[in-house]
Amino acid sequence: MTTVTKTKETVAPQRKAKRPLWMRLRQSPAAAALLFLAPGLLFLVVLRIAPAVSAVASSLFHYSLLRDTTSFVGFDNYATLFRDSDFHQAVLVTLLFNVIINPLQIAVSLALAVLLNQKLAGVRFWRALVFLPIAVPPAVSAVVWDVAFQPNGLINAFLRVFGLPAQPFLTSGSQALWSIMILCSWIGVGYWMMFLISGLNDIPTSLYEASTLDGAGAWKRFWYITFPMLRRPLAFVLVADTVSNFLVFAPVQILTNGGPENATNLAMFDIYRRAFTLGNMNLAQAEVVLLMLVTLVVVAVQFRLLRSKE
Template identity: 50%
Template structure:
């Protein structure tokens, strides 16, 4: 971290002369570069969609999987299997599924719908990446929420049933407040994980088409290793680090409120 901060104030790390101190020049260039703001806009759209999608889906699955009904163990296994798949393997599998003549388009054509371009269309590529990452991540966050649900005292549900509380009212007034701490953690951890998303983009789209999937981590990688500007890449690391520090601070504040 200290090395990244120092390098962000330098330039020419890969030259024969070695790094030269340039002060805030890298930050001025980065913040004044329209392409960087485009990357932040793409990343923002990505986060706005994927975080609510994953958290709400994980909450829904956790509530179902927490019930003691016949056959629920098989359903739990199906939900948790993607968690064990390495991101690179999952990306390759979904890359095959998204092919123009892949199984997804085969199903669409079988029911009379036109085939979709998915990863080759700038309007669909980001959504395709979101589906892939949600397939990997939802089961992981479901584990945490199930753990939170199992800590809720059963007496609360019994009292609610005696008072005639319906399913929705019980969810809103008992379940969600009781697992607020767990949900706060899941939201923050999911945000951090999504900001650091890299593998699916690197394997499937390389930021395209038309930079529609150029997330901040891929842009950082591209500047550092493809363009060879390690100092600019380290500047992005520092900016990303500051963002994650803010997210962590928000988490602590939420947990402190819960404690109060």
């Protein structure tokens, strides 16, 4: 009799199937967040960080058009700027422009936001009307205002109706910068107003109802409820508006070309003039770096002041 012995089969352990990448990302919040942020980070590097690094590097060199050579000069470009009277004028004009226009735009934007956040007849129409200039390209807005500021333009025609003399506006050293401010405010006020209206809508109505029952008037409700609750939106608007006004270029180029007598020679236009009119790209890059540093310092001071008040 033959006995058959069954041998135990040895089965190789099966490897666990590898999950697809998208399933692993779904279970990893950090990886999923990084994946969604990747396009924005890529644009940040390509459009912001890389140009900034390039500007810093280029500002340390000098290109000779006659010899067609590039040489390392260190901080000589910065020293040249600090000795340049046109650069001094550009700095003073830019600072004066920002000191005046930033509070002006924010105050008008806040007033319009509070007004147009009320239950008024046709409030949506008025909001759209105030916001409309931001939908128009800045170059087109500049051309429209250029026509309006002419000696026979709409504004002077309006002044003549009331018996007032015509004003030179863009050809006057004392009025040209104010004319640029009017144009920039016409564009920017409606834009910042919409941010503040959004902040107003986030304030609980129960706070206003309780203050009304306590006998608080409109001014007290604004000062003790609206203004404190709008601190964060106002902080954003203040910083964004400051950066925007440091970078004003198109209105100056189209309306005044930096004149008369450098009265509207803002920093961005001065950079453009050095790079494309004078052909000194390295010196222009040095001014870009200085403008970037000044903007960062101003924004940092604003953040510090706003944080100290919280």
